[in-house]
Amino acid sequence: MSQPLIDLRNITKSFDGTVVLDDLNLSVAENAFVTLLGPSGCGKTTTLRIIGGFETADRGQVVFDGEDISKLPPNKRQLNTVFQKYALFSHMNIAENIAFGLKIKGKSNSYIQDKIKYALKLVNLDGYENRSVSSLSGGQQQRIAIARAIVNEPRVLLLDEPLGALDLKLRQDMQYELIRLKNELGITFIYVTHDQEEALTMSDTIVVMNQGYIQQMGTPEQIYNEPENAFVADFIGESNIVPGIMIQDELVEIFGTRFACVDKGFGNNKPVDVVIRPEDIDLVDPSAGTLTGVCTHLIFKGVHYEMEVTTPDGFEWLVHSTDMCPVGKEVGIHVDPFDIQIMNKPASEDEEAVGVNE
Amino acid sequence: MSKKLLAAPYLVWIAGFIIIPLALIVYYGLTDRDGAFTLANVVSIGTPEHRKALWLSLWLSLLSTIVCLVLAYPLAMILRNRGVGRGSFIVFIFILPMWMNFLLRTMAWQTLLEKNGVINGILSLLHLPNQNLINTAGAIILGMVYNFLPFMVLPIYNVLCKIDDDTINAASDLGANSIQTLLRIWFPLSVPGVISGITMVFVPAFTTFVISNLLGGSKILLIGNVIEQEFTRGSNWHLGSGLSLVLMVFILLSMAVIAKYDKNGEGSAF
Numbered sequence A: 001m002s003q004p005l006i007d008l009r010n011i012t013k014s015f016d017g018t019v020v021l022d023d024l025n026l027s028v029a030e031n032a033f034v035t036l037l038g039p040s041g042c043g044k045t046t047t048l049r050i051i052g053g054f055e056t057a058d059r060g061q062v063v064f065d066g067e068d069i070s071k072l073p074p075n076k077r078q079l080n081t082v083f084q085k086y087a088l089f090s091h092m093n094i095a096e097n098i099a100f101g102l103k104i105k106g107k108s109n110s111y112i113q114d115k116i117k118y119a120l121k122l123v124n125l126d127g128y129e130n131r132s133v134s135s136l137s138g139g140q141q142q143r144i145a146i147a148r149a150i151v152n153e154p155r156v157l158l159l160d161e162p163l164g165a166l167d168l169k170l171r172q173d174m175q176y177e178l179i180r181l182k183n184e185l186g187i188t189f190i191y192v193t194h195d196q197e198e199a200l201t202m203s204d205t206i207v208v209m210n211q212g213y214i215q216q217m218g219t220p221e222q223i224y225n226e227p228e229n230a231f232v233a234d235f236i237g238e239s240n241i242v243p244g245i246m247i248q249d250e251l252v253e254i255f256g257t258r259f260a261c262v263d264k265g266f267g268n269n270k271p272v273d274v275v276i277r278p279e280d281i282d283l284v285d286p287s288a289g290t291l292t293g294v295c296t297h298l299i300f301k302g303v304h305y306e307m308e309v310t311t312p313d314g315f316e317w318l319v320h321s322t323d324m325c326p327v328g329k330e331v332g333i334h335v336d337p338f339d340i341q342i343m344n345k346p347a348s349e350d351e352e353a354v355g356v357n358e
Numbered sequence B: 001m002s003k004k005l006l007a008a009p010y011l012v013w014i015a016g017f018i019i020i021p022l023a024l025i026v027y028y029g030l031t032d033r034d035g036a037f038t039l040a041n042v043v044s045i046g047t048p049e050h051r052k053a054l055w056l057s058l059w060l061s062l063l064s065t066i067v068c069l070v071l072a073y074p075l076a077m078i079l080r081n082r083g084v085g086r087g088s089f090i091v092f093i094f095i096l097p098m099w100m101n102f103l104l105r106t107m108a109w110q111t112l113l114e115k116n117g118v119i120n121g122i123l124s125l126l127h128l129p130n131q132n133l134i135n136t137a138g139a140i141i142l143g144m145v146y147n148f149l150p151f152m153v154l155p156i157y158n159v160l161c162k163i164d165d166d167t168i169n170a171a172s173d174l175g176a177n178s179i180q181t182l183l184r185i186w187f188p189l190s191v192p193g194v195i196s197g198i199t200m201v202f203v204p205a206f207t208t209f210v211i212s213n214l215l216g217g218s219k220i221l222l223i224g225n226v227i228e229q230e231f232t233r234g235s236n237w238h239l240g241s242g243l244s245l246v247l248m249v250f251i252l253l254s255m256a257v258i259a260k261y262d263k264n265g266e267g268s269a270f
């Protein structure tokens, strides 16, 4: 692999004695769309602010294109930020906002005018040059914040929950807009969100964080289909997480019943966590099921039905299916081997803190 | 209906303590001792000694306002960036004098500056020549700055606090160094607070007579002293009112000018 554009090495940061980031390592390749995903307070913004230069790490290095930039102030870094609350300059009109960085750099007037036009076109707000910031809606302000950043032709754009304040419909539109922008500009995006759906839709790499630790890093498919621990499984989409025992390779026991699976290398008779996505559970005739239970809950969700099937051991399985099973009916549960995801149980308390936190 | 009733005490207050006194001043200012209409009281601002007092007031209050601004802006900046909540020493020093009575504070300066006062006492202990401190324009400016500085700091501090940290970060992110950020972001965004601070210092400084009485002696007459003397010693309420009207017009004019610049009406003193 070629040299990463941004390399975070052993980043540690505490606020008032509380460790927020602990020995974090992260490499971002040129032209990637990397999303930091995790619950509120897990240290995403802090990570982004350390990359942007608004916060300094207690320990560790920020390496940009092979050069240690840990000590550089934000105005000397070749990246731009789109702030969570836009942070537009309210005393300037839209054109002046977009021109700010270029004027600082002493670009010529005609160059600046061209750039403003180009950027406004790119964010679909042509003709907004002379509008005031306060006359714009949240979504429009967001676009201006992006325009203001990209006219500087940064190599990396940092975005901190840029769509967090928008309503659902607008958020979805802006997601596609951002992907289009990213492709047109060909620059690296580091994106922060706590919305797993947004992360899955937009990114080519997702970094799942919890309590200052990276839990898993991978493509959206890897993160969704092969969560490495219960936290990731639980955080990304809905899932059934049950304790199990790995009898041997490709065979796991759940509540005393053996299921065929495809995972290997966990050892024999090892306690594990088993993740099964609700849409991967097939409801079948009781006689054909690996497990049998009674449907105890049923909601129509539009695309599918959401059901709960309670098995004799008391576990409530969450099931998504287009087939409907009325409440009170006995039903069989079948899961295809490749839909069963096995994860190591955290061995010690320490590992639990690092790995799995619920 | 009940809302109107609730407003009644305030209406009485406004009528009793603002409207009626104002009407009386207008009445006195535009009449002579016999009650006949005259402009003489107002026009008398043009007499040399009144003009001199007016210009001196204008000049000293302007100077004090500028000194206050120069002192207050960095102070407000420090307060904003440190956060008052952290109980910084600066805030303490700054707040302390405000707990004392205005007159007491000014009299304290009198004792310090007097011919045989504390400062000259220390100077003579060090075998340095005595300084003529009290009864100078400088003493008056000192008194004005000392008394009115908080009125400059607070509105500026307020407006600076409203500026989001990320707005400043954004400027830095876009390549601005701290001086560029100061000139292009901090200053323009704090204009409303500066304007309101200027009014809140300039108006009381322009009209004061207590500070000039205590620190300027009888040598330096400000327009406030002239008016005060007409009311107390001269017992010429008509002349005093007439001059007050002129002063009022001056203040209203300066407010109008200031309001023009205070587009957003933010941080306004009124």
Ligand SMILES: Nc1ncnc2c1ncn2[C@@H]1O[C@H](COP(=O)(O)OP(=O)(O)O)[C@@H](O)[C@H]1O
Residues within 6 Å of the ligand: A015, A016, A020, A038, A039, A040, A041, A042, A043, A044, A045, A046, A047
């Ligand atoms: N400037 C700060 N001072 C003190 N604590 C902070 C500061 N910034 C962040 N924190 C704390 O660090 C933790 C992580 O914050 P943050 O990086 O903003 O999380 P996220 O963006 O993932 O929600 C939180 O517990 C937050 O309270």
Ligand SMILES: [Mg+2]
Residues within 6 Å of the ligand: A041, A044, A045, A046
């Ligand atoms: Mg955050």
